[in-house]
Amino acid sequence: MSGTAEARSKHGPGGFEDVVKDFWASRPRRPQEGRKVAGVAAGIGKRYGLDPVVVRVALVTATVFGGAGLLFYLLGWLLFADERDQVSGFESMIGRGHSAMSKGFTVVACIALIPIVSWVFSGSWFSAGWLGGGGFIGTALLLAGLFLLHRDRGHLNRPLAATGSGAGLGATGHEFNAAFSMSGTDAKASGEADSPATPPKWDPLGAAPFAWDLPDPNPAPEPVPPAPPAPPRRRRSKVGIATFGIALLTAGAGVAGNLTGVDWFTVQHVIGMTLGVLGVGLVIGAFTGGGRGLIGLAIPLSIAGVVLTSVPGGVHGGFGDLDLTPRSAAELQPVYQRSAGDITLDLTKLPAGGPPVSTEIRNGAGSVEVKVPGDADVTFTCQTSAGNIDCLGHEQEGVGWGPVTAVDLGDDGAGGQQIKLNIHNTAGKVEVRRG
Numbered sequence: 001m002s003g004t005a006e007a008r009s010k011h012g013p014g015g016f017e018d019v020v021k022d023f024w025a026s027r028p029r030r031p032q033e034g035r036k037v038a039g040v041a042a043g044i045g046k047r048y049g050l051d052p053v054v055v056r057v058a059l060v061t062a063t064v065f066g067g068a069g070l071l072f073y074l075l076g077w078l079l080f081a082d083e084r085d086q087v088s089g090f091e092s093m094i095g096r097g098h099s100a101m102s103k104g105f106t107v108v109a110c111i112a113l114i115p116i117v118s119w120v121f122s123g124s125w126f127s128a129g130w131l132g133g134g135g136f137i138g139t140a141l142l143l144a145g146l147f148l149l150h151r152d153r154g155h156l157n158r159p160l161a162a163t164g165s166g167a168g169l170g171a172t173g174h175e176f177n178a179a180f181s182m183s184g185t186d187a188k189a190s191g192e193a194d195s196p197a198t199p200p201k202w203d204p205l206g207a208a209p210f211a212w213d214l215p216d217p218n219p220a221p222e223p224v225p226p227a228p229p230a231p232p233r234r235r236r237s238k239v240g241i242a243t244f245g246i247a248l249l250t251a252g253a254g255v256a257g258n259l260t261g262v263d264w265f266t267v268q269h270v271i272g273m274t275l276g277v278l279g280v281g282l283v284i285g286a287f288t289g290g291g292r293g294l295i296g297l298a299i300p301l302s303i304a305g306v307v308l309t310s311v312p313g314g315v316h317g318g319f320g321d322l323d324l325t326p327r328s329a330a331e332l333q334p335v336y337q338r339s340a341g342d343i344t345l346d347l348t349k350l351p352a353g354g355p356p357v358s359t360e361i362r363n364g365a366g367s368v369e370v371k372v373p374g375d376a377d378v379t380f381t382c383q384t385s386a387g388n389i390d391c392l393g394h395e396q397e398g399v400g401w402g403p404v405t406a407v408d409l410g411d412d413g414a415g416g417q418q419i420k421l422n423i424h425n426t427a428g429k430v431e432v433r434r435g
């Protein structure tokens with residue numbers, strides 16, 4: 001039995017239940033050094049011998065793809081004790097010990113868990129983004145990763161139980177006083193008189209033997225210990241600079257593809273490609289000791305990508321303004337789209353009495369203006385997620401409204417050229433008027 005326990009303590013716990021119990025008993029403690037917010041990532045990295053940057057990247061990624069990283073971080077804040085405290089903030093709130101985290105803050109953090117859990121597991125956290133239902137997947141991946149870390153590296157850097165400083169001092173002082181009092185008691189109990197030691201009779205000089213060894217009046221000075229050598233200067237890693245350069249080239253190539261009209265190179269795809277390069281650089285830098293500055297670029301890009309992918313209808317096309325005047329049905333394109341810019345389409349030059357025509361306009365950010373002939377029979381659908389709509393007298397203003405759909409036959413009634421318009425705008429004004 002003792003051999004099995006010793007082998008298990010050296011190589012980590014065995015089964016699933018043993019791993020979970022051992023993790024809770026020796027869970028990470030949040031250090032003061034190296035923390036960015038609450039020290040959760042730094043505590044996990046220190047506990048299992050990892051670079052905290054890797055943990056932070058995993059949490060940020062899980063936050064972007066479903067929100068599980070934020071939930072995991074808040075739970076770590078509540079359940080992982082500070083390295084100076086006896087217990088965690090949650091345990092202190094229920095009376096299990098002392099923690100520097102105030103009970104008011106702990107209560108607020110527990111209440112904040114309710115909406116966060118709802119957002120993560122209801123599928124509404126950026127469900128229209130890169131990965132729908134990412135909350136379940138992110139939570140499962142984080143828990144599985146933590147389980148595997150503790151199973152394989154749980155024997156490393158096991159935290160010591162927190163103890164009060166007064167107990168150790170009291171014990172030491174008690175032992176010292178007891179030893180001192182016992183020596184005095186023994187001396188009085190033996191009945192010996194409090195008099196100087198009587199020198200032995202065989203000493204011809206009449207001096208006690210311990211008086212023979214007199215101190216040297218001029219002791220030799222002790223040699224000064226040499227100063228410890230300065231630590232070798234850490235060589236600056238070039239991973240960050242190289243990754244930043246490759247990311248710039250990748251983003252530039254994506255923008256160039258977008259401007260040349262390649263449909264695949266949307267804004268979301270360009271941001272995703274750039275983030276992929278930064279992610280590879282961060283992983284390499286975690287093992288080579290560099291590239292931490294890339295986090296400052298990856299976080300805003302991740303936020304921008306989430307915002308763009310969660311916009312209804314998406315954002316596609318190039319950048320810049322479009323001002324077009326087709327003069328025949330053949331020149332009229334079936335789709336006009338821009339990521340950002342103003343689109344002006346003049347249909348008043350189409351030949352009268354021509355065949356029915358239709359077109360669709362998609363714009364990310366900017367205004368859309370369409371002019372139609374005065375006698376045309378127009379069927380239109382106008383929609384903007386945030387902005388104003390003024391389509392042949394049908395007006396709408398605000399955020400989050402539905403599309404405006406109607407048929408306008410003009411002042412002369414039916415019989416004019418038939419035009420069908422389908423306009424989708426993310427942010428900006430949509431206007432259809434007669435020219």
